[in-house]
Amino acid sequence: MTDAASNDRRTQRWAVIGGGLLGLTLAHRLAQAGQQVSVIEAAPELGGLAAAWRLGDVVWDRHYHVIMLSDQSLRRILAELDLEQELLFDTTQTGFYTGRGFYRMSSAIDYLRFPPLSLIDKVRLAFTLFYVSRIKDGRSLEQIPLAAWLERLSGRRVFAQIWRPLLAAKMGDNYRIASASFIWSYVARIYAARRGGMKTEKFGYIPGGYRRILDRFAERLTAAGVSIRLASPVEAIERQADGVHVRTADGEDCFDQVVVTAAGPQAARMCPGLSEDERQRLNGIVYQGIICPSCLLDRKLAGYYLTYITDPTIPFTAIVEMSSLVNAKAEFDGLSLVYLPRYVTADDAFWQYDDTEIRRRFIAGLQQVYPDLTEANIKAFQVSRVRQVYAISTLGYSDRLPPMITSVPGLAIVNSAHIVNGTLAVNETVALGERAIPVLLAAADAQPAVQPQLEIAE
Ligand SMILES: Cc1cc2nc3c(=O)[nH]c(=O)nc-3n(C[C@H](O)[C@H](O)[C@H](O)COP(=O)(O)OP(=O)(O)OC[C@H]3O[C@@H](n4cnc5c(N)ncnc54)[C@H](O)[C@@H]3O)c2cc1C
Structure with missing residues (x-):
């Protein structure tokens, strides 16, 4: 500094x-x-x-943002801006929606109970995480294709049930061209927080x-x-x-x-x-794009901050229920703020859809997950599109x-x-x-x- x-x-x-x-x-x-x-x-x-926009009567981030307890560089800047002391942290829940229902995935016990995986699958997943966490330098993985590598370490079922939805929620179909260093950095970030003495990572935000x-x-x-x-x-x-x-x-x-x-x-x-x-x-540089609608609902959803979607018939890759973390009464007029991100490649068919068509498809997808959700529950809906969100770490990335x-x-x-x-x-x-x-x-x-x-x- x-x-x-x-x-x-x-x-x-x-x-x-x-x-x-x-x-x-x-x-x-x-x-x-x-x-x-x-x-x-x-x-x-x-x-x-990270800019804000107006959605109905609510002014909030146009893309979902949380601040992590372990975000030391950001927290130092917030301290210099005299805002750090206002951070509100909470433990949030994570879920999976598989097409047959919701599964909580917030703790080791949830993971052991997760029915789509057998005991052997679970052992292989745990082994993969342990193995990846022992790798010292992610650059050595830059020549290895991510999907094939994960499938070899964890098995086909674990890849389909866990890794693919996780990767799709972060980079859509671009996981096919990414290198194994992507997952290394992801796991390294989680383990760094643990090594820093945190048993559970917490998410936070600044009021406003x-x-x-x-x-x-x-x-x-x-x-x-x-x-x-x-x-x-x-x-x-x-x-x-x-x-x-x-x-x-x-x-x-x-x-x-x-x-x-x-x-x-x-x-x-x-x-x-x-x-x-x-x-x-x-x-x-190959960039990840995003189509990210925000909606305000007059009802709550399942209460998970993040729900990964494994059902490929649903057009978005995750549901982010911001109001499960943020005080909805103080910030959102008591409504629920929900984001429905779809991470996309540069040639994804959804770029051609206008806002009306995106709304029709995404709300139908949300109703697939929540069949009792009606049009009357939707108080506002707005679409953000960004073509260049972040660079995909493709094979040999840092050399180029x-x-x-x-x-x-x-x-x-x-x-x-x-x-x-x-x-x-x-x-x-x-x-x-x-x-x-x-x-x-x-x-x-x-x-x-x-x-x-x-x-x-x-
Ligand atoms: C959906 C989503 C969710 C996210 N969630 C989180 C989260 O939970 N937590 C977290 O910490 N981070 C999150 N992020 C990441 C975070 O938003 C980024 O790390 C950060 O905002 C990147 O800042 P930047 O300045 O590098 O890029 P940008 O924000 O893209 O800034 C680049 C700027 O350059 C301007 N610009 C471009 N061309 C020109 C030009 N010709 N003339 C003048 N200006 C120009 C653009 O208008 C833009 O303002 C998320 C991002 C997205 C998209």
Whole structure:
């Protein structure tokens, strides 16, 4: 982490492109290092994937977000924003819906009781988890296809009943092209929490949700002299003699250093001066997409925070009942807030459906799981679609990753694709930002200062 400004570091003008949590973390730490920072965000509000929206009369996160007890990097930022003490944690329940009913899967006892698996299956699953947890370095798994590896370790039935629904709930059909390092990072995260002394992981939130965190972040950044420009999609970034020029519809500004936090292909489009190799690396990243409706219901569901769906006739991959964690009376007007995520590949048929068609299919799916749910129970329904949520860790992923510092002097690209062998979460996003800061500052320090052009009188 970077704290105070280094005494002999010259102050440079920085633009951070993207006001998601990565951009905000970078801006915060750069300002603390004595730099002059502008954040330029395309959307009319900050937050990116963690932004809030209005659903009926409720303002809450547009995608479900929880904060884990073990999220140390994020909790440190929340402490700096004077919000950490407001975190509310609870133990939540997890369920499986198999087509024949619900099964709780929140403890070892639930797992031993889980009827779709025989005793031998359960032993094989336990062995797989133990085996994966003993692997020290996930990079060694980057050459191994995930699905075949898990099936070999756990058996076909365990793969179909447990692993496939878990993987589909995280990455849809992209599990077919992912490497085994994905599951290593997932298991490593769980075991890290346990090793940190936690018997059970807890989920939490800040009253007011991410809206509140983002408002406070913006307030603090502004007080520290950071300029925040919203509704300003960056069209092009180009190196010129006097610095790096950033063009938006409103005009052009010149900076000493620019850091782009947008997804790989978007970054490649903005930066025409990149080399062919850099362009190919950025465009070659395979991204996970999501279609994620939120609905407000006037009734509760089964009370699981997360229900994995193993029934392939249902169009979403999980049910997230946010109101099983969050105080619904205080935050949701007493209604239930439920998300129905469908993680999708770039060519999934569901991209072509409009909101009406998504609503029809997803509510029919929800009624399959809850046959007594009626149209009258649905008080609001809204669909979020994002094409580039996070990079799939495909075979040989880290060998093809573009470096953060580009070949264009003064231009860096740091984005969630640089979370290697980790899962996409705000904690990892903040940690990535903090890891990037010394790299960015070192590259900026190494660059000669641009000399103002002197006009020579004749
Ligand atoms: C469904 C879902 C559930 C999640 N659940 C959790 C959870 O429970 N807990 C958790 O910790 N994390 C969760 N996450 C992950 C979390 O949201 C991310 O880790 C984090 O928000 C990533 O931040 P980012 O800044 O890297 O990316 P983004 O949020 O994508 O930010 C990138 C920003 O760049 C902007 N941008 C792009 N192009 C341009 C341009 N041309 N000009 C200017 N700006 C541009 C975008 O508008 C965007 O604001 C979840 C994510 C999703 C999608």
